[in-house]
Amino acid sequence: MSTPRLAVALAVLAVLGGCAGAPQTSTPEADATVLVSNDGDTAYRASVFVVTEPLDGVRVAGANGTNRTFDVERLAAVPPVALGNATAVEPLDDGRRVWRVTVQPETGVSKSFADVPANATVVWSLRRAGAPSRPLRGWGTVTCGAEAGKLRLDVRVSAAGPVSADVTCRSAPS
Known part of the structure; x- marks a missing residue:
């Protein structure tokens, strides 16, 4: 076998045998840190979700006790009217990471999520602790x-x- 043919044959064997390696196709990873501070005199319940879109849907609990699940891939696709009196917003995603915590008055708590996809979305909501039927104080x-x-x-x-x-x-860092 000639030298050029031998080189080509060895290269093909290396690729087929997995020795040459595959191109990088994974999403870069990042770290996400969430800090919730309460300077007020009432305890609050925080819910934090780290998700990657497309989602499997979004569940919204209403102040009237209803729960609705929206079959959407993006949070922005949830109708704004559905969020007006929401008591909870929960993205549905098999790979989601969840943190729920009660933040007492005049305190702060934090949570770090390591190795999340760099394009992940952090969804947060805040409501008065012990008042699950009251609308959210904030979310984003x-x-x-x-x-x-x-x-x-x-x-x-x-x-x-x-x-x-x-x-x-x-x-x-590069």
Whole structure:
């Protein structure tokens, strides 16, 4: 066998044998940190979900006791009217990560999620603790995109009552 044919044959064997490796097709990973601070005088219940769209649906609980599941792949596809008096918003995703915590007055808690897809979406909601039938005080979603290596979400209940949320996205180290 000639040298060029031998080189081609060895290259084909290396690829077929798995020795040459496969191209990288996985989604880059990131870290997500969520901090919930309560400067008020009432305890709050926080729910945090880390998901990757497309979703398997979104479940919305209403103040009138109804539960509706929307067969949507994106949170933005849920009709806004369905969220007006929502007491809970829950994205449905087999790979989701969930954190539910009660935040006492004048305290703060945090949770870090390691190795989440860099394009993951963090869904958060906040309601008064012990009042599951009252509408949410606040809720939202944040996504940093595939380039981000770190996502930090700060949700705060001020002493005067308003809820705010700030997100910081940082690039992954190169």
